Every structure is written in C-alpha cells, then in structure tokens.
Amino acid sequence: xxxxxPALLVTLVSLTTGCTSVKNWLTDTPNxxxxxxxxxxxxxxxxxxxxxxxxxxxLVKGSKQANKSETVTSPSSVLEIxxxxxxxxxxxxxxxxxxxxxxxxxxxEQFINNGIEGLINSREYKLISNGDNYRxxxxxxxxxxxxxxxREVETERFVFEINYKVLPHGRSGxxxxxxxxxxxxxxxxxxxxxxxYRTQQLxxxxxxxLSLELDYQYRVVIQKQQVLTDVSLVMGTNPxxxxxxxxxxxxxxxxxxxxxxxxxxGFDIEEEDKKLFLYTLNYxxxxxxxxxxxxxxxxRNLLSLEAGEYEAVLVxxxxxxxxxxxxxxxxxxxxxxxxxxxxxxIKIIKEEEVEL
Numbered sequence: 001x002x003x004x005x006p007a008l009l010v011t012l013v014s015l016t017t018g019c020t021s022v023k024n025w026l027t028d029t030p031n032x033x034x035x036x037x038x039x040x041x042x043x044x045x046x047x048x049x050x051x052x053x054x055x056x057x058x059l060v061k062g063s064k065q066a067n068k069s070e071t072v073t074s075p076s077s078v079l080e081i082x083x084x085x086x087x088x089x090x091x092x093x094x095x096x097x098x099x100x101x102x103x104x105x106x107x108x109e110q111f112i113n114n115g116i117e118g119l120i121n122s123r124e125y126k127l128i129s130n131g132d133n134y135r136x137x138x139x140x141x142x143x144x145x146x147x148x149x150x151r152e153v154e155t156e157r158f159v160f161e162i163n164y165k166v167l168p169h170g171r172s173g174x175x176x177x178x179x180x181x182x183x184x185x186x187x188x189x190x191x192x193x194x195x196x197y198r199t200q201q202l203x204x205x206x207x208x209x210l211s212l213e214l215d216y217q218y219r220v221v222i223q224k225q226q227v228l229t230d231v232s233l234v235m236g237t238n239p240x241x242x243x244x245x246x247x248x249x250x251x252x253x254x255x256x257x258x259x260x261x262x263x264x265x266g267f268d269i270e271e272e273d274k275k276l277f278l279y280t281l282n283y284x285x286x287x288x289x290x291x292x293x294x295x296x297x298x299x300r301n302l303l304s305l306e307a308g309e310y311e312a313v314l315v316x317x318x319x320x321x322x323x324x325x326x327x328x329x330x331x332x333x334x335x336x337x338x339x340x341x342x343x344x345x346i347k348i349i350k351e352e353e354v355e356l
Contacts, residue, residue, distance in 0.1 A: 076201065079208045081215040095203045096176035097211060099164075104221050109166045111221075112175065115214040116162050123209070134162040135180070138206070142189050155190040157183040158202045162210060175210060177203045223353065231349060233356055235342055238315075238322050242332040245323040245342050247356060251277060251316045254323070257356050258312070264297035264348050265341070270309070277314035283307060299344050305337060 078087050084100030101108040116134055120127050126137040140156040159180040166173035179199050184190045191198060232248035247254050255277050262269060262281060271280035284307040309328040314321055325333040325341065333341075349356050 076204050076208070078204060079211045081211045082218060083215075085211065085214075093176050094200070095178075095207050096174055097207060099173050099175060099214075101171045101173075102218055102221075104225055105218070108170050108173065111217060112164050112166070112173065112214070115210060115217045116164070118217060119162075119210055119213040122213070128159070133164075133178075136160060136162060136206075138202070139185075140190075144189060153186055153189050155184070155186045156198075156202075157181075157185055158199075158206075160203060160206055162206070175207075175214075177207045177210075179203045231346065231356060232320075233342065233346065233349075235339060236319070236322070238317075238324060240332075242324060243335040243338040244325075245338065245345070246320045247323065248320045249356060251314050251321045254321050254356065255314055257354060258314075258323070261345055261348055261354075261356075262312070264299055265303060265344055266297075266299075266301040267310070279312040281310045281312060283310060297348070299348060302344060303340055305340075 078095075078097055080086055080097065082099065083102050086098050086100075088096070088098050099108075099112070101111075105111045119125070120134070120136060123138075126139075128135040128137055136159070138158045138160075139154055140158065141152045142155050143150055144153050145151055159182075161178040161180060162175065163178060164173060164175040179202070182195055182199050182202065184195075191201075193201070234246055236244055236246040238244050249257075255274070258279065259269065259272070262279060266285070266287070267279075267281040267283050269279060270282050271278075273280075283303065283305050285301050285303065285305065286307065287301060306327075310333075311326045311330075313324050313326075315324065316322075325338060327333065345356075348354070
C-alpha cells in the first residue's frame with residue numbers, strides 16, 4: 001500500500017496551493033476589487049438643479065394648511081382613446097383633442113354629432129342650446145349621511161360648450177371644451193379647490209367623457225359592420241335539387257340560434273330533436289292570440305305559408321349546414337317559400353346582431 005503516500009501528498013499540495021481559488025465559494029462577501037463604488041449624491045444636469053415645483057400643496061413647517069395659490073398644475077391628462085385622435089401640444093387650448101376619421105366611419109361630422117348627443121343623453125346632462133355648438137349644464141352631486149339618512153346634495157353647477165370643427169375634406173377635425181361658468185352650490189360639500197383649478201378639472205373631465213363616448217360610438221359602428229360580415233346565410237340547393245338555406249357555422253350553433261328565430265317568425269315549436277337537429281313546427285298566419293300580439297316580434301306571422309305543420313331539419317355537408325324545410329306531407333317548400341323565410345331571417349339577425 002506504499003503507492004498511496006504519493007497520491008496523498010499530491011492531494012495535500014493541490015488543496016494548499018488552490019485555496020486562493022476556492023476561498024470565497026461559500027461566502028456572500030463580495031470581491032472588493034471588482035465592486036464599483038457608489039456615490040451618496042444624485043448627479044443631475046446643471047440646468048436641472050432647481051426644477052420648478054408647484055407650491056399649491058406645500059406645507060410650511062409647523063402649518064397644517066397648504067398655502068393658497070392661484071398657480072396650478074394640470075389636474076389630469078387628456079385621453080386619446082378614439083382611434084386616430086391626438087393632442088396638439090403646440091395648441092394653446094388645453095381642452096382640445098384632434099380627430100382623424102376612422103376608415104369604417106362614412107359621415108365624420110354625423111359621427112361626432114352622435115358622440116356629443118350620446119354623451120349628453122347617457123349622462124343625463126342638460127342641453128341649454130344647440131346651434132353652432134352645444135351649450136351644456138352639468139350639476140355635480142355627492143352623497144352625504146348614511147343608511148336611511150343618506151341623501152344627495154348638489155355641490156356645483158358647471159356650464160360649458162362643446163365645439164367641434166371638421167375640415168372641408170371630411171377626414172379630420174377637432175373637438176374642444178369652452179368653460180362658461182362654474183357656480184359653487186354648497187360650501188360644505190363642494191371640492192375645496194380654487195375656481196380656476198376646479199374649472200380646469202371639470203373641463204378636462206368633460207373632454208375625456210366626450211373622447212370615451214366617441215370611442216364607444218366607433219365600437220358600435222365596428223360591431224354593426226362585423227354583424228354584416230358574420231352573416232353566412234345564403235340561399236342554395238341540396239343534392240336532390242331542393243331549395244335550402246345554407247350556413248357556414250357549426251350545426252349545433254345554428255340549431256340553437258334558430259329556436260328564437262322561428263318563434264320570432266310566428267312558428268310554434270312542437271318538438272325539438274337535438275340528436276337529429278330537427279324542429280317540428282306549427283304555423284298559423286291568422287293566429288291573433290293576445291300574448292303573441294303583445295310579446296311577439298314585429299316579424300311574427302308575416303310569412304304567407306298555409307296554416308299547418310312544418311319541419312326544419314339541419315344537415316351537415318361539405319358545403320356547410322343545410323336548413324331544409326318540408327310541409328306536413330313531407331314535400332320540400334318551393335323556392336319562393338324558402339326565399340320568403342330567408343329574407344325575414346336576414347332582417348332579424350341584422351336587427352338583433354346575431355351571428356349566423
């Protein structure tokens with residue numbers, strides 16, 4: 001076993017000479033030579049040693065109340081929500097937003113008008129006048145008290161004008177707020193700000209509300225156009241040559257949507273077979289029941305079909321889903337009869353924004 005001694009000697013030498021390379025493996029102590037020294041002072045450009053700060057809310061040492069100052073900062077930012085809207089920083093009007101006509105909007109001026117009227121109606125603001133601009137009155141309220149003694153108190157009355165301009169080419173324009181009058185209705189519950197600062201707040205708030213309403217109106221336009229593109233129903237024929245209505249939707253999806261549509265058309269659903277995708281229907285054009293006339297659709301009983309029993313069955317094919325109609329004798333409906341059903345279905349799904 002003498003050959004072990006040289007091996008032990010080599011191992012001891014390696015551990016002794018290599019200690020400097022493993023010295024700090026199991027310690028969190030950083031290597032001082034490789035550590036950058038930090039400074040306790042913040043280095044800023046020479047021109048920014050004394051940045052301008054608002055003194056509106058500055059508390060003097062020993063004071064519990066801020067100094068009242070007419071120098072105010074911007075109370076909030078103008079929202080650029082509508083697609084293509086932006087703020088012109090070179091414009092002196094702080095309550096203005098620039099507008100670009102979205103591609104899906106046809107009449108830009110009418111679109112802006114819809115947005116302004118939607119803002120006034122949805123928030124129940126008072127329209128004072130409507131000429132070259134909209135003069136609007138807003139009464140601010142706050143809830144006071146608690147439980148059964150809770151009540152609303154009017155705090156402020158703000159009158160302003162909503163102005164807009166559309167360039168002659170009709171592709172761009174601007175909308176802005178002109179504050180007219182701010183009246184404090186309650187010294188106790190109204191916000192404790194200077195009149196100038198509060199006017200700024202409310203003016204930007206009204207502009208932002210208009211911006212949000214315009215974005216909503218734009219989404220309404222998009223949704224309506226999406227419904228038009230989502231209508232996949234077309235007239236067609238099956239392999240037997242019978243006239244049918246075809247859809248590119250899933251058969252189960254179409255089957256579920258047709259239930260309400262058949263009822264809107266005045267059909268009474270006698271049976272609904274979800275396995276065979278079959279509706280057994282009953283139709284009577286002269287049915288003038290009280291509940292039908294009271295709660296029924298405007299398209300109810302408009303079909304010129306004879307009174308009797310009908311079937312509507314859905315079949316999946318390589319061309320899509322066929323909706324096939326037969327009368328009580330099992331005979332397929334004629335082209336004119338299927339076309340009549342198809343035209344009314346199209347009106348219903350467009351009006352109710354149904355994907356089918």
